[in-house]
Amino acid sequence: MGSDQTPLPVLGQLARVLKGKESGSYFVIVRLIDHRFVEIADGDKRKFDNAKKKNISHLELQSYISVEVQKSLREIGRVTNGKLRFAIAHYLDGEISNNRKGESADG
Template sequence: MDSTDDLSIGQVVKSRAGRDKGRIFVVLDIIDKEYVYVVDGDLRKLDNPKKKKVKHLVVYNTVLQEFKNKIDNNIRINNSYVRKILEPFNKSF
Protein backbone atom coordinates (compact mmCIF):
# COMPACT_ATOMS: atom_id res chain seq x y z
CA MET A 1 0.00 0.00 0.00
CA ASP A 2 2.88 2.35 -0.66
CA SER A 3 1.88 3.83 -4.00
CA THR A 4 0.27 7.22 -4.45
CA ASP A 5 -2.68 5.55 -6.15
CA ASP A 6 -3.82 4.72 -2.63
CA LEU A 7 -3.03 8.17 -1.24
CA SER A 8 -5.47 11.02 -1.42
CA ILE A 9 -5.79 14.49 0.05
CA GLY A 10 -7.16 14.19 3.56
CA GLN A 11 -5.57 10.77 4.14
CA VAL A 12 -4.30 10.15 7.66
CA VAL A 13 -0.64 9.11 7.70
CA LYS A 14 2.04 8.50 10.31
CA SER A 15 5.69 9.34 9.84
CA ARG A 16 7.96 6.31 10.03
CA ALA A 17 11.27 8.12 9.50
CA GLY A 18 12.92 11.42 10.28
CA ARG A 19 12.75 13.83 13.18
CA ASP A 20 8.98 13.65 13.18
CA LYS A 21 8.90 9.84 13.42
CA GLY A 22 5.71 8.58 15.03
CA ARG A 23 3.76 11.80 14.45
CA ILE A 24 0.31 11.71 12.86
CA PHE A 25 -0.28 13.95 9.84
CA VAL A 26 -2.93 14.54 7.22
CA VAL A 27 -2.04 14.73 3.51
CA LEU A 28 -2.48 18.32 2.32
CA ASP A 29 -1.27 17.89 -1.26
CA ILE A 30 0.22 15.22 -3.52
CA ILE A 31 3.31 16.40 -5.39
CA ASP A 32 4.13 13.29 -7.43
CA LYS A 33 4.54 9.52 -7.06
CA GLU A 34 7.24 9.96 -4.42
CA TYR A 35 6.37 13.07 -2.42
CA VAL A 36 3.39 14.54 -0.56
CA TYR A 37 2.86 17.57 1.63
CA VAL A 38 1.66 16.78 5.15
CA VAL A 39 0.43 18.98 8.01
CA ASP A 40 -0.55 18.41 11.63
CA GLY A 41 -1.54 21.95 12.63
CA ASP A 42 1.05 21.90 15.40
CA LEU A 43 4.65 21.37 14.34
CA ARG A 44 3.76 21.50 10.67
CA LYS A 45 1.30 24.30 10.06
CA LEU A 46 -0.75 24.92 6.93
CA ASP A 47 1.49 27.78 5.79
CA ASN A 48 4.58 25.57 6.10
CA PRO A 49 3.69 21.99 5.16
CA LYS A 50 6.26 19.20 5.40
CA LYS A 51 7.40 17.66 2.14
CA LYS A 52 7.59 13.96 2.89
CA LYS A 53 8.57 10.88 0.92
CA VAL A 54 5.65 8.49 0.59
CA LYS A 55 7.90 5.56 1.51
CA HIS A 56 8.56 7.25 4.88
CA LEU A 57 4.86 7.21 5.74
CA VAL A 58 2.57 4.63 7.27
CA VAL A 59 -0.68 5.10 5.37
CA TYR A 60 -3.93 4.56 7.24
CA ASN A 61 -7.20 3.65 5.55
CA THR A 62 -8.84 6.77 6.92
CA VAL A 63 -9.56 9.70 4.62
CA LEU A 64 -10.90 12.78 6.39
CA GLN A 65 -13.66 13.56 3.90
CA GLU A 66 -14.57 16.92 5.44
CA PHE A 67 -10.92 18.07 5.25
CA LYS A 68 -10.62 16.83 1.65
CA ASN A 69 -13.81 18.65 0.63
CA LYS A 70 -12.58 21.89 2.20
CA ILE A 71 -9.23 21.64 0.39
CA ASP A 72 -10.88 20.71 -2.93
CA ASN A 73 -13.32 23.61 -2.66
CA ASN A 74 -10.72 26.14 -1.46
CA ILE A 75 -12.56 26.68 1.81
CA ARG A 76 -10.22 28.30 4.32
CA ILE A 77 -9.12 26.10 7.16
CA ASN A 78 -6.85 26.91 10.07
CA ASN A 79 -4.32 25.02 12.15
CA SER A 80 -6.64 24.52 15.10
CA TYR A 81 -9.10 22.78 12.76
CA VAL A 82 -6.33 20.42 11.62
CA ARG A 83 -5.32 19.72 15.23
CA LYS A 84 -8.94 19.04 16.15
CA ILE A 85 -9.57 16.53 13.35
CA LEU A 86 -6.29 14.72 14.08
CA GLU A 87 -6.87 14.58 17.83
CA PRO A 88 -8.64 11.18 17.87
CA PHE A 89 -5.77 9.65 15.84
CA ASN A 90 -3.08 10.97 18.15
CA LYS A 91 -4.84 9.16 20.99
CA SER A 92 -5.50 5.87 19.22
CA PHE A 93 -2.31 5.21 17.24
Protein backbone atom coordinates (compact mmCIF):
# COMPACT_ATOMS: atom_id res chain seq x y z
CA MET A 1 0.00 0.00 0.00
CA GLY A 2 2.42 2.74 1.16
CA SER A 3 4.04 3.66 -2.14
CA ASP A 4 6.45 6.61 -2.22
CA GLN A 5 5.57 7.42 -5.82
CA THR A 6 5.51 11.11 -6.62
CA PRO A 7 2.22 12.18 -8.23
CA LEU A 8 2.56 12.96 -11.91
CA PRO A 9 2.62 16.67 -12.77
CA VAL A 10 0.13 18.26 -15.15
CA LEU A 11 0.56 21.13 -17.62
CA GLY A 12 -0.48 24.38 -15.98
CA GLN A 13 -0.01 23.01 -12.46
CA LEU A 14 1.68 25.19 -9.87
CA ALA A 15 4.71 23.91 -8.01
CA ARG A 16 6.93 25.24 -5.24
CA VAL A 17 10.64 24.67 -5.72
CA LEU A 18 12.23 22.72 -2.87
CA LYS A 19 15.85 22.61 -4.05
CA GLY A 20 18.06 25.01 -5.94
CA LYS A 21 18.54 28.76 -5.96
CA GLU A 22 14.81 29.32 -6.62
CA SER A 23 13.92 27.35 -3.47
CA GLY A 24 10.61 28.51 -1.98
CA SER A 25 9.45 30.20 -5.19
CA TYR A 26 6.34 29.23 -7.13
CA PHE A 27 6.39 28.28 -10.80
CA VAL A 28 4.00 26.87 -13.40
CA ILE A 29 4.72 23.61 -15.20
CA VAL A 30 4.89 24.50 -18.90
CA ARG A 31 6.29 21.28 -20.39
CA LEU A 32 6.38 17.61 -19.42
CA ILE A 33 9.68 16.08 -20.53
CA ASP A 34 9.43 12.56 -19.07
CA HIS A 35 8.47 10.82 -15.82
CA ARG A 36 11.29 12.62 -13.95
CA PHE A 37 11.67 16.05 -15.53
CA VAL A 38 9.47 19.04 -16.36
CA GLU A 39 10.10 22.60 -17.47
CA ILE A 40 8.90 25.41 -15.23
CA ALA A 41 8.50 29.17 -15.71
CA ASP A 42 7.09 32.06 -13.70
CA GLY A 43 6.79 34.70 -16.45
CA ASP A 44 9.04 37.06 -14.50
CA LYS A 45 12.57 35.93 -13.62
CA ARG A 46 12.15 32.75 -15.64
CA LYS A 47 10.27 33.46 -18.89
CA PHE A 48 8.44 30.86 -20.98
CA ASP A 49 11.09 30.98 -23.72
CA ASN A 50 13.80 30.23 -21.15
CA ALA A 51 11.95 27.69 -18.99
CA LYS A 52 13.98 25.80 -16.37
CA LYS A 53 14.36 22.03 -16.59
CA LYS A 54 13.63 20.64 -13.12
CA ASN A 55 13.53 17.20 -11.52
CA ILE A 56 10.00 16.68 -10.15
CA SER A 57 11.43 15.28 -6.91
CA HIS A 58 12.75 18.81 -6.28
CA LEU A 59 9.24 20.28 -6.59
CA GLU A 60 6.25 20.36 -4.27
CA LEU A 61 3.26 20.05 -6.60
CA GLN A 62 0.29 22.20 -5.61
CA SER A 63 -3.32 21.16 -6.17
CA TYR A 64 -3.98 24.34 -8.20
CA ILE A 65 -3.98 23.98 -11.99
CA SER A 66 -4.39 27.08 -14.15
CA VAL A 67 -7.02 26.28 -16.78
CA GLU A 68 -5.99 29.37 -18.81
CA VAL A 69 -2.35 28.25 -18.99
CA GLN A 70 -3.36 24.67 -19.75
CA LYS A 71 -5.73 25.78 -22.53
CA SER A 72 -3.12 28.06 -24.12
CA LEU A 73 -0.43 25.36 -24.06
CA ARG A 74 -2.76 22.81 -25.64
CA GLU A 75 -4.10 25.15 -28.33
CA ILE A 76 -0.98 27.00 -29.48
CA GLY A 77 1.87 25.24 -27.69
CA ARG A 78 2.94 28.30 -25.72
CA VAL A 79 1.68 30.72 -23.09
CA THR A 80 2.28 34.40 -22.46
CA ASN A 81 4.45 35.41 -19.53
CA GLY A 82 1.55 37.57 -18.33
CA LYS A 83 -0.68 34.50 -17.99
CA LEU A 84 2.03 32.74 -15.99
CA ARG A 85 2.38 35.72 -13.64
CA PHE A 86 -1.40 35.98 -13.31
CA ALA A 87 -1.77 32.27 -12.49
CA ILE A 88 0.84 32.48 -9.72
CA ALA A 89 -0.60 35.72 -8.31
CA HIS A 90 -4.13 34.24 -8.39
CA TYR A 91 -2.96 31.15 -6.49
CA LEU A 92 -1.01 33.16 -3.91
CA ASP A 93 -3.97 35.53 -3.37
CA GLY A 94 -6.16 32.48 -2.72
CA GLU A 95 -3.63 31.08 -0.25
CA ILE A 96 -3.55 34.37 1.67
CA SER A 97 -7.37 34.47 1.74
CA ASN A 98 -7.54 30.88 3.00
CA ASN A 99 -5.05 31.65 5.76
CA ARG A 100 -7.07 34.70 6.84
CA LYS A 101 -10.27 32.63 7.07
CA GLY A 102 -8.58 30.55 9.76
CA GLU A 103 -7.68 33.60 11.87
CA SER A 104 -9.87 34.80 14.70
CA ALA A 105 -12.31 37.59 13.85
CA ASP A 106 -12.25 38.94 17.43
CA GLY A 107 -9.48 41.44 16.60
